[in-house]
Amino acid sequence: MFGKKRVAIVGAGVTLFRRNLKETGKELSYHAAKMALEQAGMELRDIQSVVMGTAPDAFDGVHMKGEYLADGAGAYHKPYTRVFVGGGTGVFAPLAGWWHVASGQFDTCLVVCEEKMSSCYPHPQYAFTTIFDPVLERPIGMNLIWIFALEMNRYMHKHNIKKEDIALVSVKNKRNALDNPIAQLAANITVEDVLNSEVMAWPVQRLDVSPTSDGAAAAVLVSEDVAKEVTDNPIWIDGVGWCIDSTQWTNRDLYYPDYVEYAARMAYKMAGIKNPPKEIDVAEPYDPFDYKELHHMEGLLLCKKGEAPKLTREGVTQRDGDLPTCPSGGLLGCGNPIAAAGMMKVCEIFWQLRGEAGKRQVPGDLRTGVAQAWGDLMQYGSVIVLRR
Amino acid sequence: MSAKIKHFPGEPIETREFREGKVLTESFKPKAKYAWSAGIAVSRFLEELKNGRIIASTCSKCKRIMVPPRIYCEKCFKPTDGWTYVKDTGVINTFSVSFLAADATRLKEPIVVAIIDLDGASENMGIVHRIEEYGDWKEIKIGMRVKAVWKPPEERVGAITDIKYFKPVKE
């Protein structure tokens, strides 16, 4: 037994994901939180603690953004914590919610993730330039897309991977998103569309990339005792893992995210998973770029290093394949409101395991799912294992 | 997204509605400025760049030769205990050809950026810098040898840009 108490998710909620939403960050947080509570059949007075996950203050241009969002997240007069680990935040926030309850300190925790990237203009990417080392990297004129391009190129080089195979991820996820009512960029596209799209930073092209978005997602986490009272269908958090590498991102081989592997091993050990590809029925690896889904499938030990493109080509990762990945449509199809995007993946696994995913439902008897997010300066992995 | 949920909140608006003032907004432009001390290890590194040399710090326990240098070894969690020069030549570990500037505006001529593994440093101890004088960008390859092109000594100020860029060199 890890932790003092077993923890279940009993309700989840998401808003639309869009390039611009009229709602403020607080309003989006409120909508997602309220929906999660309603789905759980609970009210705010049942909630003993609140965790907020949200990315850099620079996007909203509101310093102390956690405090700013608190009342929208239902934290008024409650124990409240904001967590932030870059793109890894969306899966890290429910991990933080897990330890609130697993520690025995609280029986309930409302986890809310919000992002509003549209406030920063002309493009929120400019806010990202401040993540780079001010003395050695910023004078070079760093751009966020570069580091993805550097990583993608290294990954392709190491395993001799073709862009055509990577593009298949974008095709799959955007198609999966056609069945998702919240999706921002659902589409039927072809590999050729991806290969012919505008070059942003070679080898990254326009359709290899998820968009910037506004949105929120939330879930209600409860102890086993409470879970038995409120639902016949709890989804258990059976594994949690997280790990960080150094910000010295030029000092590691970018072809493989070993910090994601360490996070996955931590979560699998807790969940008693010995053979991940066999024991995991559905996965939501983090896919802000198409190659990242492949990178993360490997880091999550869902296949051997360099093997993810082959599985994708063979259809193994399609919704009706042996190992469906990103049945939600992922970030490539649904959009990427950073923290909310990772949390949406956790919500999707929750709905998939409950058999409530509607048109997106992965067929078969699903018992175990994994969601993962990634971030900071190509250095952070967060992993959650859910079970029915 | 759950089949049980019929309505998903959110009121989409267009970017141009912002620009044209069709939604009510308030705006703000931060004017804060920052200056950073380069610190103990990197100040030494920058001083040496002024001399046209690249210096690394070393750890006697794990034997790593680290660039950029640091005063502690993050693996052994002990002070680094030596300094050594590495060469201004190396190989391209990975690269990107960017048509985007830092603010995401489109460039006419691409910028090539690379992680360069310097000769004499430990494996996977790259630095990030620009590549120029490459001819056709489609000819740039991982594993290609490169050499630093320095600013003239009188123009160096103790900054990473004292190296103007790296250029491909023949074996």
Ligand SMILES: [Zn+2]
């Ligand atoms: Zn050491």
